[in-house]
Amino acid sequence: MSEHSPLDLAAGDPYGPHNLPYGVFTPTGDDRPRVGVRYGDHVLDAGAAAAALGSPHADLLRQPVLNPLMAAGRPAWQAVRAGIREWLTDPGHRAAVEPLLHPLDGVTLHLPFEVADYVDFYASEHHATNVGRIFRPDGEPLTPNWKHLPIGYHGRAGTVVVSGTPVVRPNGQRKAPADPAPSFGPSLRLDIEAEVGFVVGAPSVLGEQVPLSAFRDHVFGLCLLNDWSARDIQAWEYVPLGPFLGKSFATSVSAWITPLDALEQAWTAPPARDRALLPYLDDAEAVPAGLDLHMSVAINGHTVSNPPFSGMYWTAAQQLAHMTVNGASLRTGDLFASGTVSGPEPEQRGCLLELTWSGRDPLELPDGKRTFLEDGDEVTLTAWAPGPDGSRVALGEVTGRIAPAVTG
Numbered sequence: 001m002s003e004h005s006p007l008d009l010a011a012g013d014p015y016g017p018h019n020l021p022y023g024v025f026t027p028t029g030d031d032r033p034r035v036g037v038r039y040g041d042h043v044l045d046a047g048a049a050a051a052a053l054g055s056p057h058a059d060l061l062r063q064p065v066l067n068p069l070m071a072a073g074r075p076a077w078q079a080v081r082a083g084i085r086e087w088l089t090d091p092g093h094r095a096a097v098e099p100l101l102h103p104l105d106g107v108t109l110h111l112p113f114e115v116a117d118y119v120d121f122y123a124s125e126h127h128a129t130n131v132g133r134i135f136r137p138d139g140e141p142l143t144p145n146w147k148h149l150p151i152g153y154h155g156r157a158g159t160v161v162v163s164g165t166p167v168v169r170p171n172g173q174r175k176a177p178a179d180p181a182p183s184f185g186p187s188l189r190l191d192i193e194a195e196v197g198f199v200v201g202a203p204s205v206l207g208e209q210v211p212l213s214a215f216r217d218h219v220f221g222l223c224l225l226n227d228w229s230a231r232d233i234q235a236w237e238y239v240p241l242g243p244f245l246g247k248s249f250a251t252s253v254s255a256w257i258t259p260l261d262a263l264e265q266a267w268t269a270p271p272a273r274d275r276a277l278l279p280y281l282d283d284a285e286a287v288p289a290g291l292d293l294h295m296s297v298a299i300n301g302h303t304v305s306n307p308p309f310s311g312m313y314w315t316a317a318q319q320l321a322h323m324t325v326n327g328a329s330l331r332t333g334d335l336f337a338s339g340t341v342s343g344p345e346p347e348q349r350g351c352l353l354e355l356t357w358s359g360r361d362p363l364e365l366p367d368g369k370r371t372f373l374e375d376g377d378e379v380t381l382t383a384w385a386p387g388p389d390g391s392r393v394a395l396g397e398v399t400g401r402i403a404p405a406v407t408g
Contacts, residue, residue: 006042006101007094013040014394017085018387021256021396022046022066022221025107033064033110037084038256038396042101049087052096057083066113066257070201070220071332077201077220081261109255111162113199116333118160118251119323120195120227120243121152123314125271127342130354147275150314150322152336155227156248160335163255163398169375169405170249172233186405187230187246189359190373193340194297194307194350194381197225197253198316200334210324212286215317216260218330222316223254224295224381224398225337231353231372253335256396263393266385268292270315280325281318289315293395295341295383297350299373302365307341307350309383375404 009016015038025036025043036043047062055061057080060069069080087093122128125142132141145151161167169190175182201220204210210218227247234246270283270290283289293309319336340350349355352372356362359371373379378401387393 005094005098006040007088007098009040012391014384014387014392015040016391017089018391019258019262019393020081020084021258021262022069022112023256023396024065024110024112025102026110027102028106035061035063035066035069036102036107038104039088039101041104043104043107044084044088044097045100045102046084048100049097050083052100053087053093055083066220067332070113070199071203073202074217077259078261081259109162109164111160111253112255112257114333115157115160115335116200116331117335118155118157119152119334119336120155120247120339121150121314121319121337122339123150123312123319124338124340124342124350125313126311126344126348127340127350127354130342130349134353134358147273147313148277149281150319152319152323152339153242155243155251157335159248160251160253163252163396163400165250165252165400166403167228167250167252167400168403170230170233170245171405171407172230172245173236174232175236176232182236186407187233188372189231190402191229191231191352192297192373192379193227193229194295194305195225195227195340196291196293196309196338197223198320198336199223199257200330200336201332202330203332204324204330206329207327209280209327210320210330211280212283212289212317212321215289215320218320219260219316221257221259222395223257224383224395225254226252226379226381226398226400227337228252228400229351250400251337252398252400254396254398258393258395262387263291263385265387266292266393268310271311271313273313280321283315283318286317289317291316291385293383293385295350295381298380298382299363299365299370300367300378301380304363304365305347305349305355307348308343309338309341311343312338312341373402375402377402
């Protein structure tokens, strides 16, 4: 046993045996992606460990992406997770496991799963109300359907990128209300959206809906997500069909997928609903499906917001039920996002559109004022959830730096 073994974590490490998020990595000097599990500030080569210890799930873990494991279903997820926890905590496995732990700063992290479809929702009442007040100051902030169904739209799966990938400022058509005609060029109102993404593992059958009660049978885990938004492009294009080019240029996700089973202490009741829900969305008698996640948004290392996920009006289980109620099938690797997470207080707003009230109230940062993002700005999302015995479960961070638009 080495004097300072990576298996010996400090008390309260948020990436301890109670967490064990999955990712995909390549070590220095090796270009073969493989499944990894984060443990403290190291990454366990899960496939190599499974092979060394004779796990019946070795084939699922000796893959370049998480999709085969995700497709195996919840009994396999639970068995694999229990096995990994045992490998990392049982002193009898130290000799086999310790050489398979790679320092986090010596590996390259990759997009951990192949994205099948991508859906983005609009589940925060505080966010939706603020946006409604900004764009419809003389009308009702919420649309008539908002409290009857989780509003969402289909995004572009091919532009989901892993944390750390540069985000190139998009070009597109822009037209301010006073402009006589649209112009073309780089977005001038580039924004963030602090969100949580849910990753589907087990698929469903075309024509059959997924009920609220089946949420944990289909969803493998979750991750932090930044759905970058070009507000000026979006404002000109979205009537009448909704978001398109203003959203589809990049969506950043964490390199780590936190299993739902790591969040047993984080489940909580969602806010009280003040509208009767149709039966397929009615969760009054269901197991609580809200999540107590504490999020933070930083620009260039300076915290600008702390959105609370526990206040989200619509839960991920309701979003999944609504997404499939028409018979649409789930595929392994489907990703659906919560929508911008915002709380009731100004310092809890999850996007610059809200934080600056559409540019009216600039943020004061150590390196200058911001209304929207400038080239070179780096945005980082972090979060934690309550774990067992007062511990914390850290969610993998999402970082992206704005690169200048490509001009030709």
